[in-house]
Amino acid sequence: MHDAPTAAGRTSSEDGAGPGSGEREPLSAGLKQRHLTMLGLGGVIGAGLxxxxxAGISVAGPGIVVSYLIAGALAMMIMRMLGEMxxxxxxxxxxxxxxxxxxGRWAGFSVGWLYWFMLVVVLAVEATGAARIAHGWLPSVPQWGWVLIFMVVFTAANLTAVKNFGEFEFWFATLKVAAIVLFLVLSLLAIFGVLPDTEPVGLSNLADQGGFLPNGWEGVVSGVLAVVFAFGGLEVVTIAAAESADPARNVARAVRNAVWRILFFYVGSMLVIVTLLPWWSMQPGKSPYVAVLERIGVSGAGQIMNVVVFVALLSALNANLYGSSRMVFSLAERGEAPRALLKVSRGGVPVKAVFASVAFGFVSxxxxxxxxxxxxxxMLNAVGAVLLFVWGLIAVSQLRLRRHIERTAPEKLTLRMWGFPWLTWVVLAAMVTVLVLMVTDExxxxxxxxxxxxxxxxxxxxAVRELRARKRLPTD
Structure with missing residues (x-):
C-alpha cells in the first residue's frame, strides 16, 4: 500500500496528517445533511436526461429502458464504492x-487533474446552453451577456460561505426532482386513461415496430453508449461531504438515499415515455419529455420544459464550479498543484481555487x-470519455483500500460495497467493455x-513528476 504524500512532502502514515487521515481540512463545515441528500439526488438530473x-430512444427503441438499467447499475456500483471510501x-x-x-502520487495527480479539466470544459456547455435559453426569453440581452451574468452570480455564490452553495443546490435539486415526480404522475395517469380526453394506452407502443428490442441487443448497447455519461455528476456529493459537520455519516446517508431513487427517476421516466409514445417518432435533439407533455395535452409544454432544463443547466454549472474548485484545492494541499491555490477565506472558502476554476471555465x-x-x-472530445477513466480508478482504489481499512480500522466501514471483491471486478470488466464498444462505434x-x-x-x-521526485529523495 502506497502512503499518500502531504503538501509538505511527508506521508500521511508518517505524521497522521493529510487528507483522509481524520484531521479536518481548513474548509468550512457549513453543508447540512439535507444539502448533501438533494445534491446526490439532483446531481445527475440534467439536460442529458x-x-x-x-437520441438513446431513437437507437434502442423501448430497449432504452434496459440501456438505462445497465448504465444506471454501473453508476450505482461506482457510487457505492465511492461512498464506502x-x-x-x-x-x-x-x-x-x-x-x-x-x-501512489501518479494516480491522485492524474485523476484529480483529469476530473478538474472535465468539469471546467463541461461547464462551458452548461453556461452556453442556459444562455441560449435565456436569450430566447430576453433577446435584448446578448448570449455572451447572459454567460457573463451566470458566471458572476455563481462565482459570487461559491466565494461566500459554502452553505450558500448548499442552498442554491438544494433548491435547484428540489425543483428538478419535483418536475420529474410530477412528470411521472401525469404520465401514469395518462397511461391508465385517468386524465381528461385520454384513454388507456395499453402496450402497443412497446410491441409494435419490432417489439421491445426493435434493433436487438445491438440497439441496447448503442443506447448504453448514448446515456452512460449522463450519470456523471454523482461524484460531487462525496467531495461536498468533507465540508459537512459529520462527513462519514452524512456521505453514507447521501449515497444510500441517492442511488436507488436516481435509478427510479431515470428508468421510470424512460418506461413511461416509450409506453406513451411510439419510439420511432423520437427526434434526436428534441426533448422526449416535451413530446409526452404535448401528447398529454399540457399547454406550453415546450416552455415548461425550457424552464426545467434552464434550472438543470444552472444547477450543473454551480455544482461544477464547486467541484472543480475543491478538487484543485485538494491537489494543491497535496503538493500536486501550485501552493498559491491554498488560500482560504475566513469563511473557509478556497478563494484562489475558485478563481482558478472560474477563469479556465470562462475561457472554455x-x-x-x-x-x-x-x-x-x-476540447469537448478530449474530456468525453474521461469519466470512464475516473470511474476505473475509483474501482481499483476501492479494491486496494477496502482490504487496508479492514486491517487497520474496520469500524470505519459504515458503508460497504456489495459483493466485494467480485462485484468490483465485474464493474471494471463492464467499463473495459464500454471502452471497446466505443472503439467500434463510429x-x-x-x-x-x-x-x-x-x-x-x-x-x-x-510519470515525469514521479521520476523527478525519486531523484530528489536522499540515498542511503
Missing part, C-alpha cells in the same frame, strides 16, 4: 485522495461561443481517441 435521452476517509479531493493513497465558454465546431469541439470513436490522448498526456506528466 431531459433532452439527450431522445469517502465515509471511511472523507476529504475534499475524494477519489483523487483515495487513488493517491491506494496507488469563450471558445464555445467563438469556435463551437472546431477548437471547443476538440460516433463514439473520436471522443474516445481524443480522451485517450488527454489521459495519456496527463499520465506522462505524472
Amino acid at each position: 431531459f433532452v439527450g435521452s431522445g 469517502s465515509s471511511a476517509m472523507p476529504a475534499s479531493g475524494a477519489f483523487s485522495v483515495h487513488a493517491e493513497r491506494a496507488l 465558454v469563450l471558445l464555445n461561443l467563438k469556435w463551437p465546431d472546431s477548437v471547443f469541439l476538440y 460516433g463514439s470513436r473520436p471522443q474516445l481517441l481524443w480522451s485517450a490522448g488527454t489521459t495519456g498526456a496527463v499520465l506522462l506528466i505524472a
Whole structure:
C-alpha cells in the first residue's frame, strides 16, 4: 500500500496528517445533511436526461429502458464504492485522495487533474446552453451577456460561505426532482386513461415496430453508449461531504438515499415515455419529455420544459464550479498543484481555487461561443470519455483500500460495497467493455481517441513528476 504524500512532502502514515487521515481540512463545515441528500439526488438530473435521452430512444427503441438499467447499475456500483471510501476517509479531493493513497502520487495527480479539466470544459456547455435559453426569453440581452451574468452570480455564490452553495443546490435539486415526480404522475395517469380526453394506452407502443428490442441487443448497447455519461455528476456529493459537520455519516446517508431513487427517476421516466409514445417518432435533439407533455395535452409544454432544463443547466454549472474548485484545492494541499491555490477565506472558502476554476471555465465558454465546431469541439472530445477513466480508478482504489481499512480500522466501514471483491471486478470488466464498444462505434470513436490522448498526456506528466521526485529523495 502506497502512503499518500502531504503538501509538505511527508506521508500521511508518517505524521497522521493529510487528507483522509481524520484531521479536518481548513474548509468550512457549513453543508447540512439535507444539502448533501438533494445534491446526490439532483446531481445527475440534467439536460442529458431531459433532452439527450431522445437520441438513446431513437437507437434502442423501448430497449432504452434496459440501456438505462445497465448504465444506471454501473453508476450505482461506482457510487457505492465511492461512498464506502469517502465515509471511511472523507476529504475534499475524494477519489483523487483515495487513488493517491491506494496507488501512489501518479494516480491522485492524474485523476484529480483529469476530473478538474472535465468539469471546467463541461461547464462551458452548461453556461452556453442556459444562455441560449435565456436569450430566447430576453433577446435584448446578448448570449455572451447572459454567460457573463451566470458566471458572476455563481462565482459570487461559491466565494461566500459554502452553505450558500448548499442552498442554491438544494433548491435547484428540489425543483428538478419535483418536475420529474410530477412528470411521472401525469404520465401514469395518462397511461391508465385517468386524465381528461385520454384513454388507456395499453402496450402497443412497446410491441409494435419490432417489439421491445426493435434493433436487438445491438440497439441496447448503442443506447448504453448514448446515456452512460449522463450519470456523471454523482461524484460531487462525496467531495461536498468533507465540508459537512459529520462527513462519514452524512456521505453514507447521501449515497444510500441517492442511488436507488436516481435509478427510479431515470428508468421510470424512460418506461413511461416509450409506453406513451411510439419510439420511432423520437427526434434526436428534441426533448422526449416535451413530446409526452404535448401528447398529454399540457399547454406550453415546450416552455415548461425550457424552464426545467434552464434550472438543470444552472444547477450543473454551480455544482461544477464547486467541484472543480475543491478538487484543485485538494491537489494543491497535496503538493500536486501550485501552493498559491491554498488560500482560504475566513469563511473557509478556497478563494484562489475558485478563481482558478472560474477563469479556465470562462475561457472554455469563450471558445464555445467563438469556435463551437472546431477548437471547443476538440476540447469537448478530449474530456468525453474521461469519466470512464475516473470511474476505473475509483474501482481499483476501492479494491486496494477496502482490504487496508479492514486491517487497520474496520469500524470505519459504515458503508460497504456489495459483493466485494467480485462485484468490483465485474464493474471494471463492464467499463473495459464500454471502452471497446466505443472503439467500434463510429460516433463514439473520436471522443474516445481524443480522451485517450488527454489521459495519456496527463499520465506522462505524472510519470515525469514521479521520476523527478525519486531523484530528489536522499540515498542511503
